[in-house]
Amino acid sequence: MSIQSIESNYCGGHQTAQFKLLSEQQCEKIVGAALEILERTGVDINCEEALSLLKKAGCYVDGKRVRIPSHLIKWALNTAPSRIVLANRKGERKLFLEGHNSYFGAGPTCPNFIDAETGERRKARKQDVVNTAIVADKLPNIDFVMSLSMISDQTPELADVHEIHAMLQNTTKPLAGWAFNAEGMQDIIDMCTVVAGSLEELQRNPFIVLYSEPTSPLTHSEQALKKLLLTAENRIPVVYSPGMIIGGTAPVTLAGAVAVGVADNLTGLLLTQLKSEGAPFIGATQGGPMDMATMQHCYGSPECLLQQTISTDIYRYLKLPIWGTAGVTDSKVVDQQAAIDASIQILVGALSGAHLIHDVGFIDLGMTGSLEQMVMCDEIIGYVRRFIYGLEISDETLALDVVDQVGPGGNFLGTKHTFKNFKERVWKPSLFDRRSYDQWAADGCKTMGQRVHEKVKQILNEHKPEPLPEDVVKQLDAIVERAETRVKK
Amino acid sequence: MTNVKDSLAGQLTRSGRKIKNMEKKGARKKVSVQQVYNAVLEMDDELVVKAVKAEIDNGTDPSVILNEGLISAMDEIGKRFSEGTVFVPEMMMAAEAMKAGVAELKPLMQDIDTKSSGTIVIGTVKDDLHDIGKNLVAMMLESGGFNVIDLGVDVETEKFLEAAKDNNADIICMSALLTTTMPAMKEVVEAIKEAGLDFKTMVGGAPVTQEFADQIGATGYSADAPGAVEKARELIG
Numbered sequence: 001m002s003i004q005s006i007e008s009n010y011c012g013g014h015q016t017a018q019f020k021l022l023s024e025q026q027c028e029k030i031v032g033a034a035l036e037i038l039e040r041t042g043v044d045i046n047c048e049e050a051l052s053l054l055k056k057a058g059c060y061v062d063g064k065r066v067r068i069p070s071h072l073i074k075w076a077l078n079t080a081p082s083r084i085v086l087a088n089r090k091g092e093r094k095l096f097l098e099g100h101n102s103y104f105g106a107g108p109t110c111p112n113f114i115d116a117e118t119g120e121r122r123k124a125r126k127q128d129v130v131n132t133a134i135v136a137d138k139l140p141n142i143d144f145v146m147s148l149s150m151i152s153d154q155t156p157e158l159a160d161v162h163e164i165h166a167m168l169q170n171t172t173k174p175l176a177g178w179a180f181n182a183e184g185m186q187d188i189i190d191m192c193t194v195v196a197g198s199l200e201e202l203q204r205n206p207f208i209v210l211y212s213e214p215t216s217p218l219t220h221s222e223q224a225l226k227k228l229l230l231t232a233e234n235r236i237p238v239v240y241s242p243g244m245i246i247g248g249t250a251p252v253t254l255a256g257a258v259a260v261g262v263a264d265n266l267t268g269l270l271l272t273q274l275k276s277e278g279a280p281f282i283g284a285t286q287g288g289p290m291d292m293a294t295m296q297h298c299y300g301s302p303e304c305l306l307q308q309t310i311s312t313d314i315y316r317y318l319k320l321p322i323w324g325t326a327g328v329t330d331s332k333v334v335d336q337q338a339a340i341d342a343s344i345q346i347l348v349g350a351l352s353g354a355h356l357i358h359d360v361g362f363i364d365l366g367m368t369g370s371l372e373q374m375v376m377c378d379e380i381i382g383y384v385r386r387f388i389y390g391l392e393i394s395d396e397t398l399a400l401d402v403v404d405q406v407g408p409g410g411n412f413l414g415t416k417h418t419f420k421n422f423k424e425r426v427w428k429p430s431l432f433d434r435r436s437y438d439q440w441a442a443d444g445c446k447t448m449g450q451r452v453h454e455k456v457k458q459i460l461n462e463h464k465p466e467p468l469p470e471d472v473v474k475q476l477d478a479i480v481e482r483a484e485t486r487v488k489k
Numbered sequence: 490m491t492n493v494k495d496s497l498a499g500q501l502t503r504s505g506r507k508i509k510n511m512e513k514k515g516a517r518k519k520v521s522v523q524q525v526y527n528a529v530l531e532m533d534d535e536l537v538v539k540a541v542k543a544e545i546d547n548g549t550d551p552s553v554i555l556n557e558g559l560i561s562a563m564d565e566i567g568k569r570f571s572e573g574t575v576f577v578p579e580m581m582m583a584a585e586a587m588k589a590g591v592a593e594l595k596p597l598m599q600d601i602d603t604k605s606s607g608t609i610v611i612g613t614v615k616d617d618l619h620d621i622g623k624n625l626v627a628m629m630l631e632s633g634g635f636n637v638i639d640l641g642v643d644v645e646t647e648k649f650l651e652a653a654k655d656n657n658a659d660i661i662c663m664s665a666l667l668t669t670t671m672p673a674m675k676e677v678v679e680a681i682k683e684a685g686l687d688f689k690t691m692v693g694g695a696p697v698t699q700e701f702a703d704q705i706g707a708t709g710y711s712a713d714a715p716g717a718v719e720k721a722r723e724l725i726g
Contacts, residue, residue, distance in 0.1 A: 044641075046618075111668045150668050157672070158591060180669050215618040221643070223616055247578075248621050292576035295622060295713070296695065367668075367696060 016390035018100055019351035021309045027317035033259035034266060035070040042067035043218045043267050045223035053274040070121050073266050075349060076273040080281045082319040084237050086144070087171040087205035089195060095143055097321035098284070100353030101291035104327065104381050105144035106136060108178040108211060110369035113149055116456055121368055124149035128369065129163045130169030131460055135371050138463040141381035144174040148361050148369030159485045160184045164191055165480050170465050176209040176358060182226040185210060189234050189481045193467065194475045199234065209237045209282065209356065214264040216242045216249035225271065232272035237280040239269030239323045244287030245297045245305065254303065258310045261285025282356065283315035284323035291308035296365055299328045300341040305348045312352040324354025327377040334372045334449060338363060341379050371456045379431045386427035431455065502632040522549060523592060525558030530565065532582040551597040553629040559587045563632040567715030577625065586626045606633065607725040610653045611662040612640035614673035619666035624696055625714045626662065633718040646676045654686045659725050662717070674700040675705040689724050693717060
């Protein structure tokens, strides 16, 4: 069940669960603050091409400091598409980033991974990316795939390229990819082009979103901008997301933090539109509070949820597709803390309706990837999706004829109406235990954690994702080879 | 609603009050320049300046004001931070207060042979522009009496080495926030070896661990800023 058709809240008998924190006026106020930051304080741009694009467009350039007039942002907001459709690897259009549709997927660049066999925390390997793709491919509520890794068992400078190489071969679901630099990102685009058949085909039905990020506050590194411009040039959807540490790299007060994040993100938007008008761009600001004792960025926090919600409200107001975060915990293991974090984040994320909600499967402050966390989240997402779907109010669902037929003292179990509707109307869990105590005890008294672990192993043993044609795989191998040769120079 | 508001307000003011309460209760180190020492612990720059001026007027040896008053108080702040009773913004306020005191002493200190504890070159590694952690460590090292040369962000390997040579540094400190920029630390450690130089190295930043430090052959690692001061003192000996 995917969370779609939620617009019908306003035009039909279908009532879905939605949540909005900010009014239009409040969104306008925060966006106004972001525009004021861009005009008054400006941003540091550490890239020649970006500087010259901004200067030519009429920004005030003083060295690397660039002050951006508001009208340029307004122009960019108008030229960027307000909706993006992501296809799967086969070119079938699957994820509609519009309305309140929320899709969930994994996150990038965890240096560590929980070994699927032993449960040991160790450095991430390419096989972990293969496993992540296989498990995500199987799970019904994971809609797009990221690597959950920054692998260290291949040429370190090419971890990004190797990860896409692994993911493309082990899932048909849409991907989101990260890269160290523009060269690696070009390799990734080339691999996806091979799979799609041509760059034009990839542009028409993109099955990958690329990721780059500014350095909060208000600083844009050379590599981040080169990657950003490369995505625009190739017209591949891009997420340019400031990862703010609230109280550290952004004001400790949420309104100011989001204003700074939006300013950085809209700088990226403007650059993509200057590079290639109409290039697909996904609005994003991410951030959690700094824990003032440890200086860690905290995912599991009410402030992080608020930041997500505010950001989602603002990008909906700006009519841009929206990036979000959920399913991630600061806990070091998949435990009660992890389940609490994931549940609240997934519920809030889906209620406020960000489109691509990533980082499902992160534990350990985002430093470790866990297939168990992802599998547990799949269950939570299913639960939440049923809730979000809400109810339809119609003759069929009011079922007055059935009520009359059953009458006082009867039951509805044996009616055709129940038979016809129960599968669709009642969520069926895959991991929750609802048996009697005795049945549960006879089956080994397994906890949720144990059941999750077994499911991970079962999927890895049984699921065989649809393979790519052999000649395509050969071409992917050749691109990786080319990259290896480049970095050895 | 009232309860929620009250408890929120309580939380918001607690940290500020806590320090003062703790101050009243906490065992305060006895030093000869107690007013200066206390003023740093109060994190109040005006109070520090006042106390330092008073000691100067009393004819107290400036190096005693510096070491027993200012530096010793910052060591205590660092200790409390590591214990979890002082938080980062408070530590920074205390360091600012200390700096205000040092500024008062500076004109007098030129005549005295002030031996700094050592010279440290610090920066974030290539392609990493995140400098909050680095700045905090630099500030605490300065507060700990080290001569700190801050190279800023996105520092190339050669620049680390040059600066260390030019300043006759004891330690090169490197910081990274991104997992994707950590490998640059290894480059610096290896470049030092290749050049046959004997600078010690310290690494830190959110994704950096002792294990990583050992792996790349860095001399030292610290999980937090006060720990970096201790580690640097240990390395310089």
